[in-house]
Amino acid sequence: MSFHETPTPIDKRFFTTGVKILIALMITGLSFGLYRMIFGLGSTTNLTDQYPWGMWIGVDVASGVALAAGGFTTAFLAHILHREHFHAIVRPALLTAMLGYTFVGIGLMFDLGRWYNIWHPALPMMWQGNSVLFEVGMCVMVYLTVLYIEFLPVVTERFIGQVNLPGMLSFFNEPIDRLLSFLDNILGKVMFVFVIAGVVLSCLHQSSLGTLMVISPYKMHPLYWSPLSPLFFLASAIAVGYPMVIFESMIASKSFGHKTEMDILTPLAKFIPYLLGSYIVLKIGDMIYRGTYVYLFEGSTQSRMFWLEFGILTVVPFLMLLSSRVRSSAGWLFTAATMYILGVLLNRCAVFFVAYQPPFAEKAYFPAIGEFALTIGLIATLMLVYRVFVSILPVIPAPERGAISSDNASIRIKQGI
Amino acid sequence: MSCRKDGAKNWDQQAIAFSLETGKYHNMGINRRDFIKQLAGIGGIALFAKDVNVWAGEQTTTLRDSLGVLVDTTLCVGCRSCEKACNQINQELPRKTPQSFNDNSVFDKKRRMAADSYTVVNRYNNPGNSGNPVYVKFQCMHCADPACVSACIVGALTKESNGAVKYDPWKCIGCRYCMTACPFQVPAYEYNNATTPQVRKCTFCFEKRTSKGKAPACVQACPMEVMTFGKKRELIKIAKKRIEKYPDRYIPHLYGEHELGGTSWLYLSSLPFEKIDFPKFGYISTPSYTEPIQHAIFKHFIPPLTLFAVLGGFMWFLRQRKTESKSVLNEEGQEK
Numbered sequence: 010m011s012f013h014e015t016p017t018p019i020d021k022r023f024f025t026t027g028v029k030i031l032i033a034l035m036i037t038g039l040s041f042g043l044y045r046m047i048f049g050l051g052s053t054t055n056l057t058d059q060y061p062w063g064m065w066i067g068v069d070v071a072s073g074v075a076l077a078a079g080g081f082t083t084a085f086l087a088h089i090l091h092r093e094h095f096h097a098i099v100r101p102a103l104l105t106a107m108l109g110y111t112f113v114g115i116g117l118m119f120d121l122g123r124w125y126n127i128w129h130p131a132l133p134m135m136w137q138g139n140s141v142l143f144e145v146g147m148c149v150m151v152y153l154t155v156l157y158i159e160f161l162p163v164v165t166e167r168f169i170g171q172v173n174l175p176g177m178l179s180f181f182n183e184p185i186d187r188l189l190s191f192l193d194n195i196l197g198k199v200m201f202v203f204v205i206a207g208v209v210l211s212c213l214h215q216s217s218l219g220t221l222m223v224i225s226p227y228k229m230h231p232l233y234w235s236p237l238s239p240l241f242f243l244a245s246a247i248a249v250g251y252p253m254v255i256f257e258s259m260i261a262s263k264s265f266g267h268k269t270e271m272d273i274l275t276p277l278a279k280f281i282p283y284l285l286g287s288y289i290v291l292k293i294g295d296m297i298y299r300g301t302y303v304y305l306f307e308g309s310t311q312s313r314m315f316w317l318e319f320g321i322l323t324v325v326p327f328l329m330l331l332s333s334r335v336r337s338s339a340g341w342l343f344t345a346a347t348m349y350i351l352g353v354l355l356n357r358c359a360v361f362f363v364a365y366q367p368p369f370a371e372k373a374y375f376p377a378i379g380e381f382a383l384t385i386g387l388i389a390t391l392m393l394v395y396r397v398f399v400s401i402l403p404v405i406p407a408p409e410r411g412a413i414s415s416d417n418a419s420i421r422i423k424q425g426i
Numbered sequence: 427m428s429c430r431k432d433g434a435k436n437w438d439q440q441a442i443a444f445s446l447e448t449g450k451y452h453n454m455g456i457n458r459r460d461f462i463k464q465l466a467g468i469g470g471i472a473l474f475a476k477d478v479n480v481w482a483g484e485q486t487t488t489l490r491d492s493l494g495v496l497v498d499t500t501l502c503v504g505c506r507s508c509e510k511a512c513n514q515i516n517q518e519l520p521r522k523t524p525q526s527f528n529d530n531s532v533f534d535k536k537r538r539m540a541a542d543s544y545t546v547v548n549r550y551n552n553p554g555n556s557g558n559p560v561y562v563k564f565q566c567m568h569c570a571d572p573a574c575v576s577a578c579i580v581g582a583l584t585k586e587s588n589g590a591v592k593y594d595p596w597k598c599i600g601c602r603y604c605m606t607a608c609p610f611q612v613p614a615y616e617y618n619n620a621t622t623p624q625v626r627k628c629t630f631c632f633e634k635r636t637s638k639g640k641a642p643a644c645v646q647a648c649p650m651e652v653m654t655f656g657k658k659r660e661l662i663k664i665a666k667k668r669i670e671k672y673p674d675r676y677i678p679h680l681y682g683e684h685e686l687g688g689t690s691w692l693y694l695s696s697l698p699f700e701k702i703d704f705p706k707f708g709y710i711s712t713p714s715y716t717e718p719i720q721h722a723i724f725k726h727f728i729p730p731l732t733l734f735a736v737l738g739g740f741m742w743f744l745r746q747r748k749t750e751s752k753s754v755l756n757e758e759g760q761e762k
Contacts, residue, residue: 045620046620047620048618048620049617049620049623050615050623051617051618056602057617058538058540058541058605058611058613062606085737088741089737089741089744090740091741091744091748121600121601122598122599122600122602122623123598123599123600123622126580126599126600129579129597129599130580130599132580135580135581135597136581137579138721138724139576139720140576140577140579140581140603141720142578142579142601143580146579201741204741205734205737205738205741208733209730209734209737212733213730217720217723220716220719222606223715223719224577224607224713224715224716225607225609225712227609227705227707227712228606228609228611236719239719239723367611368610368703369536369538369611
């Protein structure tokens with residue numbers, strides 16, 4: 010591997026304007042979260058008996074899980090297919106997935122009425138194998154553990170031989186160091202088990218998330234209800250993995266003043282049309298087969314949502330990414346990636362609360378201010394934690410001082426990597 | 427078959443047409459090929475046709491012996507005695523004064539069950555006889571194959587052998603998936619309880635009455651004998667006899683006999699059921715859409731383990747190839 014892409018902790022001023030804004034958003038959001046914990050869901054959300062699931066399930070949980078798909082898709086590419094060219098993006102994607110799933114759990118704690126019982130699905134006496142949600146819950150819990158294990162080498166790499174606790178704690182320096190070396194040694198040998206497990210678990214729960222609403226055929230708009238929904242969820246999650254990596258990578262390099270790594274992102278973008286195309290073909294095929302295209306022009310909120318999330322934010326980025334000019338231009342690539350990320354976000358919202366049309370509902374659900382605030386606050390917190398992590402741990406590959414990215418690419422090509 | 431093509435607006439009709447056909451299979455026995463074809467019409471569950479088939483058989487057996495209530499809406503006068511009895515027996519509900527149940531102004535608005543009431547009576551206009559409105563009591567239908575039970579992540583909702591669908595708040599994590607899943611939109615939630623919110627719905631008076639063979643409190647309290655409590659098998663016979671005997675009084679449909687695979691509560695009506703707010707459902711229970719998918723993915727863990735093995739094989743094979751090509755490269759390098 011060429012030396013220039015070695016991940017290093019980012020050494021930049023922490024309290025930038027951006028960080029200050031994030032902190033403000035975090036405090037606002039978490040105060041609404043605290044309010045919900047004290048006064049209940051009814052006081053903070055617009056949820057009703059008719060609309061029991063809203064923004065926190067649609068965005069914090071369902072979209073959070075989908076948008077963390079960069080973790081398993083890059084692990085698949087770099088570790089299982091051994092495309093070493095893409096190693097530089099594995100760690101940032103892994104960190105995003107790890108934090109993403111952690112925040113899915115935290116978001117869920119605010120949404121669950123009896124959040125202190127969140128561990129119940131892990132008790133064998135309460136296992137309920139018919140429940141789709143049980144499967145999602147178990148997979149997410151196990152996958153989160155797998156993600157932490159996959160991330161451990163980043164920690165050992167940073168701290169082996171460098172454990173230097175001050176004062177009284179210095180007594181622990183040696184044992185901790187030995188523990189890290191031990192972990193490092195073991196993990197190196199068994200990591201492949203976790204890497205594959207991560208991909209399998211992701212496939213399982215990404216698809217099961219799509220099965221959740223299949224149980225409500227009478228309440229879902231036909232554009233969004235299909236027995237193939239699990240497949241749609243899986244395919245769209247796989248398709249959004251690389252756009253998400255591209256999006257993050259570009260934001261990170263902009264934020265840390267690095268040069269955009271187009272030599273990695275452009276080849277990565279080449280996979281997207283295949284993945285996104287498969288999803289589009291599946292979805293259109295299902296629509297034709299079951300005849301649901303008749304609802305496309307009915308002018309309802311649901312049909313407009315479908316045009317927006319599928320027509321504009323899925324098909325258009327797909328067409329854009331077919332062009333090699335789009336894939337090699339930083340600006341266009343970022344636009345296309347962002348569009349599809351928004352597409353997935355809206356798709357999950359559509360499935361979980363826009364297409365959901367319960368009988369006896371007096372008015373449609375729209376999220377309350379508290380719901381927006383907490384969701385935004387959680388995203389801001391996630392970004393802050395991400396920034397803290399990359400400042401301490403070697404996650405983001407720092408380009409060598411003075412080196413120009415295109416030269417690096419040519420070096421790498423010469424080295425046959 | 428794929429009926430979604432006809433009629434853009436009433437999309438729910440589609441599933442019904444399909445399910446009614448499958449319902450026929452259930453009753454009159456259409457052949458297996460037609461059954462699969464119909465499933466294919468609605469989508470990918472064709473693969474799991476066998477599972478659905480087996481399921482339908484099992485359910486009918488348990489259903490026959492379970493208890494239920496037949497509600498003859500033509501007899502109801504809207505006295506709300508059932509609501510009062512329900513509030514009195516279910517101690518977990520907020521207490522209401524007995525007088526509050528004499529207030530007839532509640533009929534001006536359609537009500538739904540809520541966290542403070544397990545049953546409500548609504549008034550509907552009778553187009554045939556405007557001076558004689560129709561009153562309909564509603565509560566949890568205690569489905570034969572309840573979506574809420576299938577959905578519950580921790581088994582807090584269970585289907586008891588006597589037909590009751592029971593809720594255990596101590597298991598509940600408050601995810602509200604049962605509410606999302608229930609086709610009748612029955613479970614309500616204590617949104618304003620911050621610490622120990624419960625899912626609230628009719629209990630079929632399980633603890634205090636029906637588990638001991640006694641009729642639910644509402645049935646007991648009804649002065650007009652609107653409701654009949656008994657074995658579901660018997661209730662169906664009674665209902666069919668009434669329809670046969672008084673064809674002018676009832677529309678020829680026993681709601682709940684087949685809807686969603688059957689419900690423990692059965693309804694007779696003089697008005698079409700859509701007119702009294704009963705959703706139009708097919709004859710297949712909604713868990714039979716998700717459970718076959720779910721169980722196929724996890725069957726004996728074969729699919730996930732196969733995926734694991736395939737990915738592992740790929741990983742190993744590609745690494746072998748990589749090391750070989752690298753060693754070739756190294757040798758070339760040494761030659762130089």
